[in-house]
Amino acid sequence: MHAEQPHLTQALSTPDRMPDQSEPRPLPAPDSGELRSLVLEAETRAVYQVLYESREAPLEMGEIRKRVQLHTGKANLQTDRRLRSLRTYFDVPAMPVPGKSNRFTYPLLGWKPDADERTPRTAIKASDRAFTLHAYGYRCAACGRSPREDGVKLVIDHKVPLDLGGTNDPDNLQPLCVQDNHAKQALFADHEENAEALRASMNLPEVHLRIGELLKALAGQPVPKELIVLVAREENHGDPTRRLRDLRSLGWKITPSKRKDGRRVRSFYSLEHWEPWPAEGPQAAVARLERARKRAQRLRSD
Ligand SMILES: [Zn+2]
The missing domain is CATH 1.10.10 (Arc Repressor Mutant, subunit A)
Incomplete structure (x- = not known):
């Protein structure tokens, strides 16, 4: 259900x-x-x-x-x-x-x-609705299907749900096909007992913090990839593997696993070990480590 x-x-x-x-x-x-x-x-x-x-x-x-x-x-x-x-x-x-x-x-x-x-109960403004559909080329932000080419129905979704601190601001809106919208609802329903952890991590200012704090709150449990993507709130709904690699470069141990769910194979990630956040912030620390790695590589090849 x-x-x-x-x-x-x-x-x-x-x-x-x-x-x-x-x-x-x-x-x-x-x-x-x-x-x-x-x-x-x-x-x-x-x-x-x-x-x-x-x-x-x-x-x-x-x-x-x-x-x-x-x-x-x-x-x-x-x-x-x-x-x-x-x-x-x-x-x-x-x-x-x-x-x-x-x-x-x-x-x-x-x-x-x-x-x-x-609790922003007022409706999404018609103009924001139209703007959102236009900005995404009248396609589902998750699967890319469109009403014209694929016959899907699009609904306007809150990227961060209202009850997790999201707003009706156009930045927080995206079109989703009915199917992806239901999948998102189901994912939240599955994690109802972690609502507070979701709420807390979703509203952090930096993507590494959002993903990291979610994994910490659910440490030791396999966290579905879709949940990480949701909390990451990145523009292109991209693959979170790069961010997970960043966390690993900070000394975190994150173990991937796969599980069959009907016809689909789903990916999960379990946090086994983590390090305190670097004082400079994770983004800056990751960039610094990356620069050092490249420099070492150059020195070796010279
Ligand atoms: Zn879709």
Whole structure:
């Protein structure tokens, strides 16, 4: 099953206007695409569900924990931490229980006042949409197929998803065919439990840092190449092998592996060992090592 496409459906269906300021923004239903687009981790959404269902009679933490366990079938879900993380978007105060010291209930009151800035719900502008399609020659940014020649349907995709800190800025938009768009959604759904690691690494300023920090967060596990390409956020969706070679030149040990997935052979990379980031930054360090290597080569051939 693929995660649905909350951003896009929203982008396609939301008219180009600011949300009405007079009405409070309705809370998303626990099973809605809107909530899924904000809260990637299913366990955190389960905490939201419990808060949502107990809006009329808010619960104490112990009871919330019990119900989350009932919903998910799992114990030790760090319910407190997950509830705190929901406060990025929602107003969930701790209300003292009258007459009881140090006991609180947690009512879900609504969106945080500044939630709109964190969640760009406004549609992608029609002009940005047209600009993006034109800039990519009306082709899918991943496979290069076009509606005219290949009969594919193109959708506008956020390179960095909105819920991982991306924006509606044209720099963050690209056309994808429906198939590649679904593949991307599925990839994120597969890595839901690593959402925080993805979020953190995707927003780093340099490509080596983005790839390296992702591998560190998932150290020892085989990380699919497509995930590395996504986090790398490089213009041409290029092969990440060059960047991995750069990291190896900094002393990192990254082991490749291949696995059959239906008819496709997929590539994975596991981080076995890493070095601290050089003070000058990875880009500069890699360039310096490269220059030294060339100089040594020249000396040998002279
Ligand atoms: Zn495609």
